[in-house]
Amino acid sequence: MDVPIDVIQRTYKPSARQLEVAELPSRKTFINPIVPGVSIGHERSTAGTVGCVVYDVHDGSPYILSNWHVLNGPGGKVGDTIVQPGPYDDNRLERNVAGKLIRSYLGIAGDCAIATVDRRRLSPEIMGIKKIVSRIGEPDLGDRVVKSGRTTDVTYGIVNRIHVTISLDYDLGEPKEIGCFEIGPDPENPAANSQISKGGDSGAVWLSVEKRKPTDMMLGLHFAGDAGDQSDYAMACYPASVFEKLEITPIAPDARKVRAEAVAAGFDEGFLVGTVMLPEPSNAKMRNDLVKVKGNTKINYTHFSLAMSRSRRFALWVAWNVDGSSMSKLSRSSLKFTKDSHVPEDVQVGDELYANNPLDRGHIARRADLTWGPLDEAKRANKDSFFFTNITPQHKKFNQSSAHGIWGMLEDAVYEEVEVNRFRLSVMGGPVFTADDPDYRGVKVPQQFWKVIYFCEEGVKGVQAKGYVLTQANLVNQLERLELPEFAVYEVPLKKIEEMTDLVLDPGSQLVLERRELKAGLEAAEERKIRRIESVSDIMGRL
Numbered sequence: 001m002d003v004p005i006d007v008i009q010r011t012y013k014p015s016a017r018q019l020e021v022a023e024l025p026s027r028k029t030f031i032n033p034i035v036p037g038v039s040i041g042h043e044r045s046t047a048g049t050v051g052c053v054v055y056d057v058h059d060g061s062p063y064i065l066s067n068w069h070v071l072n073g074p075g076g077k078v079g080d081t082i083v084q085p086g087p088y089d090d091n092r093l094e095r096n097v098a099g100k101l102i103r104s105y106l107g108i109a110g111d112c113a114i115a116t117v118d119r120r121r122l123s124p125e126i127m128g129i130k131k132i133v134s135r136i137g138e139p140d141l142g143d144r145v146v147k148s149g150r151t152t153d154v155t156y157g158i159v160n161r162i163h164v165t166i167s168l169d170y171d172l173g174e175p176k177e178i179g180c181f182e183i184g185p186d187p188e189n190p191a192a193n194s195q196i197s198k199g200g201d202s203g204a205v206w207l208s209v210e211k212r213k214p215t216d217m218m219l220g221l222h223f224a225g226d227a228g229d230q231s232d233y234a235m236a237c238y239p240a241s242v243f244e245k246l247e248i249t250p251i252a253p254d255a256r257k258v259r260a261e262a263v264a265a266g267f268d269e270g271f272l273v274g275t276v277m278l279p280e281p282s283n284a285k286m287r288n289d290l291v292k293v294k295g296n297t298k299i300n301y302t303h304f305s306l307a308m309s310r311s312r313r314f315a316l317w318v319a320w321n322v323d324g325s326s327m328s329k330l331s332r333s334s335l336k337f338t339k340d341s342h343v344p345e346d347v348q349v350g351d352e353l354y355a356n357n358p359l360d361r362g363h364i365a366r367r368a369d370l371t372w373g374p375l376d377e378a379k380r381a382n383k384d385s386f387f388f389t390n391i392t393p394q395h396k397k398f399n400q401s402s403a404h405g406i407w408g409m410l411e412d413a414v415y416e417e418v419e420v421n422r423f424r425l426s427v428m429g430g431p432v433f434t435a436d437d438p439d440y441r442g443v444k445v446p447q448q449f450w451k452v453i454y455f456c457e458e459g460v461k462g463v464q465a466k467g468y469v470l471t472q473a474n475l476v477n478q479l480e481r482l483e484l485p486e487f488a489v490y491e492v493p494l495k496k497i498e499e500m501t502d503l504v505l506d507p508g509s510q511l512v513l514e515r516r517e518l519k520a521g522l523e524a525a526e527e528r529k530i531r532r533i534e535s536v537s538d539i540m541g542r543l
Contacts, residue, residue, distance in 0.1 A: 027127065027150050028089040030096060032120045032325075032422065037127030037148035039085035040066055040115075040203065042101065043093050045073045047086025049150040049203040051221060052133040053124035054114060054248040062122060063102055063114040063248065066203030067223050071113035072104040074171050082115040086150075088200075095273045105245040106170065108179045110237030111223040114246050119270045121373065128154040129207065129214050133250050136239035137208060139181050139219040144209035146189075147222055147234075149201030156189035156209065157196050157234060159219075166235060168224060179241065181220065183234040188212075197225035197234040206236050218250065266300030267319040267426070273456045274463040276426045278305065279317045279503040286502055290316065291347050299343060299389065302381035303372070304365045306389055309433065312444060313349045314392050317430040317503060320365040322411055324423035328371045328378040332386075337361050340387040348388045353443050362394030364429050364449075369411060392431050393445050394472060407470050407489055410453060414466070419458040426454040432469070432500050447472060450497045452505060465505075467494045491531045 028039045028047070040050045048070030054063050071082055084098040097119050104113035124132045128148045139145070143159040161182035167175040183206065185196050206220035220236025243249065269275050278298065281287045290297040291308035298305050304320035339348045354361055363385060370381035384390075411425055431446030438445055448471045454463050470489045494505050 027153070028085050030085065030090065033123040034064070034084055034098060034117050034120055035123045035125060035127050036064075036133075037129070037150070037204065039089045039150045039200070040064065040070065040098070041083060041086025041088070042071055042073050042076050043081045043083050043087060044075070045070060045086060045088075047088040047150060047200050049148075049201055049222075050084070051203045051205040052126065052218065052250075053122060054133075054243070054246075054250060055252040057247050057249050057253070060252045062117075062252070064099075064117055064122070065112065065114055065205070065221070065242075065246075065248070067221070068104045068106040068111045068113045069170060069223070070203045071101050071115050072106075076101065076104075078102065078104070084120075086200075097270070097273075103246050105242075106176055106178075108165070108177055109241035109245045110180070110221060111168075111176075111178055112221060112237060112242040112246055114248060118268070126205070126207075131207060131214050131216050133205060133207070133218045134216045135218070136243060136250055137217045137219050138238070138240065139206075139208075139236075143219060144186060144212075145183060145206040145219055146209050146214045147197075147201070147204040147206045149197065149204040149222065151198040151200035152191060152195055155191040155196040156186040157183035157206070158186050160184040160233075164235070166224070178223070178235075178237065180223070180235045180237050183220070183236060185232055191232075194232050195226075196232055197222060199225075201225065201234075206234075266298065266303075266305030268321050271321040271426050272424055272454060272463055273422075276454045276463055278319055279307075279428060279501075279505055281316070282498070282502045282504050286316070291343065293342055299340075301384040301387070301390075302377060303370045304381075304384070304390070306364075308343065308347055308389060310347050312431075312433055313347050314446070315364055315389055315430055316433075317428055317501075318364040318390060319426070319428040320369055322369045322425040322427060323372040324420070324425070326372045327368075328375060330371045330378060330382045332367065332382070335383060335386045337386050337388060337391060340389050343389055349391075349393075349443055350388050353393060353441055357440075359393040359440075359445075361388075361391045364390050364392060364431075365427070366411070369427065392449070393440075393443070407449075407451070407468075410451060410468060414453055414455055420455050422456075424456070428452045428454075428505070430501070448500070450501060452494060452497065465494060467492050467497045469497065469500070488532060496530070 027037060031038055036050045036052045038050050039047045041047045048066055051065040054065045078101055080101045081097055082099050082101060083093055083096040090096055099116035099118045102114050102116055126148045139159045139162060141159055141162060146156045148154050159181060164180050164182055165177050166180060167177050169175050185194055202223055204222045205218045206222060208215045208217045208219050218239050221242050222234055222236050224235040226232045269277055289310050291310050293299050297307050304318060306315040306318040309316045339345055339350050365385060367385040370385050371378040411427060414420060429451035432448040432450055433446060437447055448469055450469050452465055452467045454465050456463055468489060469492050498505055
């Protein structure tokens, strides 16, 4: 059977043209610190709004306030993950983890919930309004109000109905009655398209307006709006009922004390996009040798934590977080090395070791790594770094050598060579204790030090890690470890550091490193078993 075929002869050429990439509004993108007015949500919800920062009436813990249907929702429970921005705006949930659901309530007293922010910093100033909620009030007819919402930005309104009860369907099998008041448009401050609220604004707080200016008084928690063709309106819960049900207050019971306790919480395992766990001793002898403070072997400072060896009187390990995007350059001239009064004095080595000899007081957690965040926080970290618990003896020549310069610049080099996610690193380090470390003035002086840098790279899934060892062996003793010469810095596999220290390092990061080594091939991995770092440019190496 003959099948007719048409042959059309044409000439083609590429005709692609560049398109402008639309930028997402900042309210709907990842933000650090998290502020009221931006997108937030339960990991299985859509997206709502961070209303304001509130505090636990019992212990002063800071939380974010929003709606039940934003932070909890059907099927949700206390402890669930909260993401910023909400999943509707960005579905990369692991990357966007912000905190956890703490308490919630849905009923006649309101539609409300609170959550922690423990993966990022938190700032209380409301976006677009530049006010911090510090008091709550009772709305009355005719009151002018303003809110900052994820979808409609800053909009103004007037209270036109009070003491209202409405019935809403929350997909729970039967409607819920919510006590509230109604807000209509403010003709003196019209909203775009006359819409004072849209989907996604849920959770925003309504502030009172006096003399045409927003105040710090919260009059309502927005939870619903016009869903039809009627005149635009918004519904809000009464703050007094919400705050009572959630056991919160608009100001911390003692703001300074709460802030100090929060920033002194130490190393944050969730600081990166992925968890980095603290080291653990691999045997009972090491565990029993750890110093306990208030029953805990982890001793916390501003931006870092450590564990002290009772027998060696130095830190077994120190772990710290580095936020390269908010560093402060602070002077050290007025700071003095001192023993930590919270730690037993007899397990710390102080100035008695360093007098009239070539030993320097060497920081384990680098001072410059810790001075980030708000200025008062950075200053506290600067001071905390000078406790002797964070110090080990380092030979003057070692501490001032070019090798030590490389040692100190490891973190900076990672920033330069890799597009580090949000300019954040987690770092761990400490001395390598051996039985034959030389004894000086009754103190065994470590001959080697280790450091592991954890980071997330843009476009690469998971936490990556790189391990290093530095030796000062020839300077304090003729013995050498691993045949490393003095002043040498080496990149080594994490397993080697575990063997040298008898510590178990974070398993998740180690697996990522091992996979990368296998990908490079067995021969290349063997060649890199121990690799000398000659200059800063060698730090990222051949990975």
